[in-house]
Amino acid sequence: MPSEKKHICIIGAGASGLGCLRYFTENQERFTVVAYEQGSRIGGTWIYSDHSGSDKNGRPIHSSMYKSLVINIPKQIMAFPDFPFDSDLPSFFGHREVLKYLEKYTEHFRLLPYIRFNTRVLMVKPRHIGDGLWGTKWNVNIEPSNNSHSSPTANDFDAVIVCTGQYAVPNIPDYPGLKKFKGTTIHSHSYRSPDIFRDKTVLTIGASFSGWDITTEVASLAQYVYFSHRGEHKLRHFPKNVELVSRVEGFTKNAVILANGSQVAIDAVVFNTGYKHNFSFLSPDCGFEVTPDNTIRHLYKHTINIANPTLSFISILNNSLPFPCISILARYFKAVLEEQIRLPSRKGMLLAEQEELQKRLDRNWPPRYLHRMEDFQFEMCDEIAKEVGIEPLPRWIKKLFDYHIVKLFENIHTAKKYNYRIIEPDGFEIVP
Numbered sequence: 110m111p112s113e114k115k116h117i118c119i120i121g122a123g124a125s126g127l128g129c130l131r132y133f134t135e136n137q138e139r140f141t142v143v144a145y146e147q148g149s150r151i152g153g154t155w156i157y158s159d160h161s162g163s164d165k166n167g168r169p170i171h172s173s174m175y176k177s178l179v180i181n182i183p184k185q186i187m188a189f190p191d192f193p194f195d196s197d198l199p200s201f202f203g204h205r206e207v208l209k210y211l212e213k214y215t216e217h218f219r220l221l222p223y224i225r226f227n228t229r230v231l232m233v234k235p236r237h238i239g240d241g242l243w244g245t246k247w248n249v250n251i252e253p254s255n256n257s258h259s260s261p262t263a264n265d266f267d268a269v270i271v272c273t274g275q276y277a278v279p280n281i282p283d284y285p286g287l288k289k290f291k292g293t294t295i296h297s298h299s300y301r302s303p304d305i306f307r308d309k310t311v312l313t314i315g316a317s318f319s320g321w322d323i324t325t326e327v328a329s330l331a332q333y334v335y336f337s338h339r340g341e342h343k344l345r346h347f348p349k350n351v352e353l354v355s356r357v358e359g360f361t362k363n364a365v366i367l368a369n370g371s372q373v374a375i376d377a378v379v380f381n382t383g384y385k386h387n388f389s390f391l392s393p394d395c396g397f398e399v400t401p402d403n404t405i406r407h408l409y410k411h412t413i414n415i416a417n418p419t420l421s422f423i424s425i426l427n428n429s430l431p432f433p434c435i436s437i438l439a440r441y442f443k444a445v446l447e448e449q450i451r452l453p454s455r456k457g458m459l460l461a462e463q464e465e466l467q468k469r470l471d472r473n474w475p476p477r478y479l480h481r482m483e484d485f486q487f488e489m490c491d492e493i494a495k496e497v498g499i500e501p502l503p504r505w506i507k508k509l510f511d512y513h514i515v516k517l518f519e520n521i522h523t524a525k526k527y528n529y530r531i532i533e534p535d536g537f538e539i540v541p
C-alpha cells in the first residue's frame with residue numbers, strides 16, 4: 110500500500126476524464142487529483158459548435174460533432190452503469206442531451222473543483238527515480254489555452270491518465286493528385302451540415318459511422334453522391350441518388366480516379382476516413398508507440414503503458430461502449446495505483462498484448478483493428494471486474510448491444526427509432 114498521498118494528473122475533461130475523476134476523487138486519503146482541460150467547459154466531443162477550424166482564442170476546435178447527430182447506441186447501454194440518462198428520454202436522441210447528461214454527472218459527483226479549465230498540457234516527461242510501480246515521476250508542463258498571458262508552468266505527478274480523446278485530428282489519405290483537385294474538400298471533423306452540397310455531385314470516402322450518416326445526409330441535398338470504401342462494408346438502404354463505387358486511386362483537377370480505372374467528375378469530396386492519435390504532448394521516452402496505422406503499442410488491456418505503468422490511456426477503444434468501458438478501466442487503473450492488484454511482469458503484459466492482437470488476426474481483422482472491441486469488450490470488462498472485485502456490467506448490456514448491432518447493420522436509420530426498456534436482471538423489451 111502506498112504510504113503517502115499520490116498526485117494524479119488527468120488530461121482532458123470529456124467523458125473519460127470525468128469518469129476517471131469520479132473514481133479517483135472517491136479516495137481522498139490516497140490521492141490528490143487534478144484534471145487539466147484545454148477548453149472552457151466539460152464534455153469534449155459532445156460540445157457542438159456551428160464553427161469548425163479554430164475558436165475565438167485561435168485554438169483548434171476539438172469536437173467533431175455535427176448538427177444532426179443522434180447517438181448510435183441506445184441510452185440504456187451508452188450510459189455510465191451507475192448513472193442512467195433521464196428516464197423521460199427515448200432510447201435515441203441528439204448530442205445536446207449527452208452534453209447535459211455529462212454536466213449532470215459532473216454536478217452529481219461534485220467534480221468541477223478538480224478541473225483546471227483553459228489549461229493545455231504541453232509536455233509530459235518521465236523521470237526515473239527508482240524501481241517498482243512508483244519508480245517514475247511525471248513532469249507535466251501546462252500553459253493557459255485562452256488569451257491570458259501567464260507563462261507555462263510545470264508540476265510533478267506520481268501518475269498521469271491520458272483522456273484526450275481520439276477523434277479530433279483528421280486522417281486524410283494522401284491520394285495522388287489530391288492537391289490539384291479544385292473542388293471543395295472537407296473531413297468529417299469539420300462537417301456540420303449538408304447545406305454546402307446542395308445540387309452538387311459529391312464523393313464520400315469511408316464507410317464507418319461518419320461515412321454512413323454523412324453520406325445519407327449529404328444525399329438529401331446533393332444532386333448525386335458517389336460513395337467509396339476500401340474494404341467490405343455493412344451499409345444497406347442507400348438513398349436513390351447514392352452510388353457505390355470502387356476504391357479511390359487518385360484525383361485530377363475535377364474528377365476522382367477509381368480503382369476500376371474510370372474517372373468520375375465531382376464537385377466536392379467528404380473524407381469520412383477517421384482520425385489520427387496525437388500524443389505530441391507525451392515525450393518520446395514514455396515507452397509506448399503509435400504505429401503508422403494508428404494503433405498504440407505496448408499497452409496492457411489497451412490502457413496501461415507497459416514500460417512505465419503509472420501512465421495510462423483511457424478510451425482508446427474502438428467499436429465499444431465508451432462510457433461503460435471507461436467506468437471499468439478507470440477503476441482498474443485506480444486499483445493498480447491503490448496496489449490492490451498487482452500487474453503481471455513486463456514480459457507477461459507484452460505477451461497479453463500480443464494475444465489481444467492475435468485474437469483479432471484470427472478473425473481476419475487487419476492489425477489496424479487492434480483496439481476494435483465489439484464482443485471482446487465484455488470479456489475484458491468481466492475479467493477486470495472479477496480481478497478488482499467490482500460489479501460486472503449487467504448482463505442485459507451485452508444482450509441489448511448484440512441485438513442493437515444487428516438492427517444497426519440492417520438499417521442504421523430505422524435502428525435509431527427503437528425504444529427499449531430494461532427488464533432486470535438480464536433482459537430487455539422493445540416498447541412503443
Ligand SMILES: Cc1cc2nc3c(=O)[nH]c(=O)nc-3n(C[C@H](O)[C@H](O)[C@H](O)COP(=O)(O)OP(=O)(O)OC[C@H]3O[C@@H](n4cnc5c(N)ncnc54)[C@H](O)[C@@H]3O)c2cc1C
Nearest residue numbers: 121123124125146147153154180181229230273274276424
Ligand atoms: C461524431 C462522433 C459521434 C459519436 N457518437 C457516439 C455515440 O453516439 N455514443 C457513444 O457512446 N460514443 C460516441 N462517440 C464516441 C465519443 O468519442 C465518446 O462517447 C466520448 O466522448 C469519448 O470521450 P473522451 O473523454 O475519451 O474524449 P473527448 O470527448 O474527445 O474529450 C477529450 C478532452 O481532452 C481535452 N484535451 C485534449 N488534449 C488536451 C491537452 N493537451 N491538454 C488539456 N486538455 C486536452 C479536450 O479539450 C477534450 O475536452 C462519438 C464520437 C464522435 C467523434
Ligand SMILES: NC(=O)c1ccc[n+]([C@@H]2O[C@H](COP(=O)([O-])OP(=O)(O)OC[C@H]3O[C@@H](n4cnc5c(N)ncnc54)[C@H](OP(=O)(O)O)[C@@H]3O)[C@@H](O)[C@H]2O)c1
Nearest residue numbers: 179180181282315316317318319320339340381382383384
Ligand atoms: N452517433 C453516431 O451516429 C455517430 C456518427 C459518426 C461517428 N460516430 C462515432 O465517431 C467515431 C469515429 O467514427 P468515424 O466513422 O468518423 O471513424 P472510424 O470509425 O475510424 O472509420 C473510419 C473509416 O474510414 C475508412 N478509411 C480510413 N482510411 C481510409 C483510406 N485511406 N481509404 C479509404 N477508407 C479509409 C476506414 O476503413 P477501414 O475500416 O478499412 O480502416 C473506416 O471505414 C466512432 O466512435 C463512431 O461510433 C458516431
